[in-house]
Every structure is written in structure tokens, then in C-alpha cells.
Amino acid sequence: MSTFPEEKINTVQLFSTMAERGVDMSEALLAQAAAPFDYKKLPLWGIEKAAKLAKTTSATIRRLEKAGELPQAKRDDINRRVYSLQDVNRIRARTGSLFKRPPGSLPLRCVVANLKGGTGKTTTAVHLAQYAALQGLNVLLVDLDPQASTTNAFGLLPDIHVATQGTLAEPLVVEKLDEARQLARNTIKQTYWHQLDLIPSQLNMVSVDGELTNKDGRDRIYRLRDILEDLEQDYDLVVVDVPPALGLLSVSAMVAADYLLVPIVPNMPDIASSIQYFTILSDVAEHMTLTDMNIMIARHEPSRHSDAAAALIRSIYGINVINAQMLATRELSKSSHDLLSVYEIDKPTGSRDTYKRALSSMNAVNGEILTRFQGIWEQQTESVQKKTNQGTTEIAANG
């Protein structure tokens, strides 16, 4: 390589041109593949799918509409009834199947993290949040990654549609907690998913690690937890997508977590990296207050090699590994390219079988995780009841 200064390229010009071209290209892709955020919409469902989601029958929906107990359904071009998620929630409310977090339970903070890049964290976080919203939960999805893939998945171009004040960069580092909470409240964006809000990310989140490193005191790693504790009151579930790094930003996410979900790809380098990750995590473990932690086998492409690696993950981590696994499917890799999750796809892009495989693997994973959340909430309810009963017994004994 030459060291003559006159032979060096003009890197300022090079990278600014590349960045400009990249932004132009992303805008063009977004316009083509998925309409921008304001126009991006969820598909409407037919009556059978709506009935299935609301755990009722199409006959019941028709009867309630006829009796005026539900509003008249919208109609598509060929006069078939169509329903949005909001309509489905209305049906659920009328038939008594609308999700309600058990009394006395607390909103749950689920952090999706791994030291290694590309393990499917963002895919998992986005699909889990959307699945939960589909079931009727109120969900807040938080993008902490400066790469902003989660933000992008909702049709937002981070550098164009997200202002610097639109991320958690400032709330995480400002001096006063009150101000941080106020600023954080203003970052919440409603999305086209009914009951799913997003705190987006953009490049300015890169600075957070450095600024936290220069900070002293408790706030350094507890600030995210303190912010979320305030914001989450309006939600059942907060899902946090974390960058593949172990700086203070990621550590803050670990400290904020009630439930940690670690997707691991079944191959030897990823397994080795996960061991390293858990070793490093043990250094911050004393600051963590996890209710539960699970590992999920991600991007699993069944073959002798990867089946053996999946078995190895199960034998190392035992009961912490959830039973369902996220299969590697073309539909899922294409969905991130097209900025459409499998829950947003109206019609399969490839074969119907590939789509069904992707959907059923996603549903199995998310269903199992949601059952675990339900278990945590039920335990919380039981312990509140126990305390109340103890209190009543003590009052009775004293009285």
C-alpha cells in the first residue's frame, strides 16, 4: 500500500457521496417495496381469520353485527366483510376474549440480546412485539440499536424520518431523571399496528455508550430501567432490541430486563460466542433483576451439522432453551429485505408452503414465549393475593 499523500483518495468526498447515494437508494426501495410509514398499513382480514383471532365463530360475529351489538363490518371490492386489528379487538371486547393482564401483575420488560451480530435479535423482537399486539396486548417496542433495523422494519428511514430528539439518546444521558422521563415520553411513536408503539432509533444512539462511560454514579446503568418503569404503565409488554455489543448501553438493557431472551444460531462459532457472552454477563449479574431468562434456537436450517449444534445448545443450557425454534426460511430473510414481517404479509411472496412454514415457526416461538409471560403474570397475581390474605389474617388476629 502506498504512503504518498498525493495518492490518497479524498475520503470525505467518497463517503459523503456514498452516504447520499445510499439514502437516495433507501428512499427509492422504501417507496417501491413498502409504502412509507404514514401509508404502511396492516392487511385487513376476512371474517374467518377475524373470528379465529377473536376466538369466536363467524356466525357469532354476523349475529352480533345484525343485532347492532357490533358495528357493521367494512366491505372490500367484492363486498366481502373485512376486519382490522382494531375491529378484532372490538369483537374480543364484546365476546369477552379481550386480553387483560391478570390483576396485580406488572408490565413486563423483555430484552432481546446477544453479543454476536446477526443472530436474529431484531427479527425476533419485531415479530414478538407484533404477535403480542395481534393477541390484544398493549406493546411498546424500543429500538436501542444505532443500526435501527427495528425502526426500519416499521417503514421509517432512521436518518430521514427520525429526529435526533426522537430517540433515547438524550434521555439516557441528561442529568436529571425527571427531564429524562419527560424527553423519553416524547419519543414514543404510534405505529400502524393498533396497540403497538415504537421508540425509534437512529445514528445518534452511537454516542450513548461513550457518554455513559464518562458518567458517574448509579444512573450510568440504571437510567434505562428508570425511564421504562415510568413509560411502561400504559403497556402490558415492553420489548427491547439491543445492539450486538457489550457497551454500557447494552448493559443498561440487561439491567432493565425482567425477561432476557437470547437467540442463538446453531453453529459452533455462535455457540462459542454465547459462552463468552454469558461469562461476561456474570460480571453485571449482580445489577440484574431477572424474573426469567430463555435461549431460543434461531435461524435453524435443519441439516446434520445444524441439528447437532442445536442439540449441543440444548445440552449446555438445558431447561433455559425454549422448545420451539425459529426456522431459517426464505420468507423470513426476504421479509426483512422487503420491510414486511410475516405478520404483515398480505400474500406470500414465494410458495405458500414456505410462507406457512415461516408463519408456523414464528407462531410456535412467540406462542411459547407469551405462555411464559402469562405464567409470570399469574405468579405475580398469586403473590399479591397471598400478601393480601396474610394482611387480612393478621388484622383478624389482632382485632
Ligand SMILES: Nc1ncnc2c1ncn2[C@@H]1O[C@H](COP(=O)(O)OP(=O)(O)OP(=O)(O)O)[C@@H](O)[C@H]1O
Ligand atoms: N429465521 C430466519 N430465516 C431467514 N433469515 C433470517 C431469519 N432470522 C433472521 N434472518 C435474517 O438474518 C439477518 C440478520 O437478522 P437480524 O437483523 O434479525 O439479526 P440481529 O441479531 O438483529 O443482527 P444485528 O446483530 O446486526 O442487530 C437479516 O437479514 C434477517 O432477515
Ligand SMILES: [Mg+2]
Ligand atoms: Mg438487530
